[in-house]
């Protein structure tokens with residue numbers, strides 16, 4: 670890799686020190702920064718990489734060095750303007766697009782081939798569930814506890830709604846724990862890098878919004894059997910006839926707890942539920 674921009678000097682040039690109230694914790698550990706793009710799968714298409722929350726551009730710089738084209742969405746107008754100035758050459762060469770705006774509200778580019786981002790933790794869940802349906806590999810920095818729940822296997826204590834929802838779209842792995850000292854200012858929590866590799870689910874779900882709502886509903890009663898959880902939470906999931914779903918599902922599945930069902934088990938159940946009708950939005 671060619672010499673990369675020094676993250677501390679980028680902070681100085683931008684004239685910022687990070688504002689935790691705006692989810693601004695800038696990565697200053699160069700070894701972590703250099704490693705992030707390398708966590709994409711070896712065969713990943715790096716022709717157009719999306720970064721959410723560009724900050725002062727320390728990661729943007731590494732992405733420009735390892736991909737053809739980068740799009741950054743940055744909410745802070747001063748930082749978006751700084752990114753445009755700092756990377757003016759790459760912008761005029763058509764290799765960098767800076768979008769000033771909220772990643773929860775802006776349309777994400779549909780032609781991205783990967784995403785690498787040090788996410789704003791306050792909205793990391795919402796952003797993740799905008800990224801995963803794009804069906805591209807991602808490398809994302811999260812609060813460590815969130816990362817571990819996202820990557821958890823069924824049957825473990827950390828496994829829950831987040832693991833099922835993410836596991837429906839992708840294989841999820843924690844690839845590196847990152848201490849608070851890697852950031853400026855340091856966050857109050859430990860962090861971790863997660864890689865998601867899109868997977869072809871064995872069972873497609875026709876209505877993704879319903880799937881996520883159904884998983885959420887069933888996990889509100891994780892200590893009950895799935896049979897009872899489906900019945901008791903129809904007002905949340907919006908199931909019109911929960912008994913019909915329970916009767917149509919495999920007995921072995923109905924006797925388990927939510928935490929023992931895989932994402933594919935949930936996809937099968939959601940498919941049955943959709944066949945038997947979904948009423949109100951829950």
Ligand SMILES: C[S@@+](CC[C@H](N)C(=O)[O-])C[C@H]1O[C@@H](n2cnc3c(N)ncnc32)[C@H](O)[C@@H]1O
Pocket residue numbers: 691692693694695696697721722723724725726727728729742743744745748770771772773787788789790792
């Ligand atoms: C954790 S910092 C990461 C900055 C930089 N990528 C780095 O690694 O040093 C998160 C960045 O996301 C920006 N941000 C916060 N909320 C955002 C949102 N809803 N949409 C887009 N950017 C956001 C912050 O201004 C900040 O620059």
